Amino acid sequence: MPSNFSKPRAFAVPFKFATAGMFAVGVLALAVAAQPAFAQDMSAGARIFLEKGQCNQCHGKNGDGVGDDPREHGANFGESGLDKETMMMIISCGVPGTNMPYFDKFSYTDDRCYGMTGAQEGANKPQPPLTEFLAKRDIEVVADYIQQTFVGKGPVKPGAAAPADATPPEPQH
Ligand code: HEC
Secondary structure (H helix, E strand, O other): OOHHHHHHHHHHHHHHHHHHHHHHHHHHHHHHHHOOHHHHHOOHHHHHHHHHOOOHHHHOOOOOOEOOOOOOEOOOHHHOOOOHHHHHHHHHHOOOOOOOOOOOOOOOOOOOEOOEOHHHHHHHOOOOOOOOOOOHHHHHHHHHHHHHHOOOOOOOOOOOOOOHHHOOOOOOO
């Protein structure tokens, strides 16, 4: 075997890794560049709370239960004694007979929620989301967000400032 034959092979592996690494960095840079300026400052949970699920329309972006949509209201999360699992169940199933929507599209296809089918709930069946159904993972992420941001900190005073990561900074000029 000619001695120079092994040289390119020795270089081949690190080169492959370098390319994959550069590709990943490139994709990341593209993804960051594609976000609107303020979205970069929002956590994944805040993004679901404010954008994907629009929970703030009823709960307020500060979690005080005064809806950002003035016609709506929700629970004041600072007063909530619910744990994460119970919150995930409520977000999935909604609260029958109230405005709290169900965010899991499979809820009420059978009796997984409160032992009741959609037909059994009748007029009390919660409404579907204002925007879109959420994947299980998103339901967990937004429940974590509510737990970490609001729960156990005492009732949120109506009109209190929103958490830093839910506050879009002033547009830069
Ligand atoms: C259309 C209005 C509306 C929207 C949108 C909404 N909620 Fe609610 N939510 C309510 C209302 C009203 C209640 C209180 C129901 C009751 O009286 O028990 C509630 C209750 C809750 C509770 C139970 C809190 C407690 O301590 O009892 C959780 C958790 C919750 N919502 C999470 C969410 C999340 C997360 C989203 C977005 C993905 C969301 N909600 C979107 C209206 C809404």
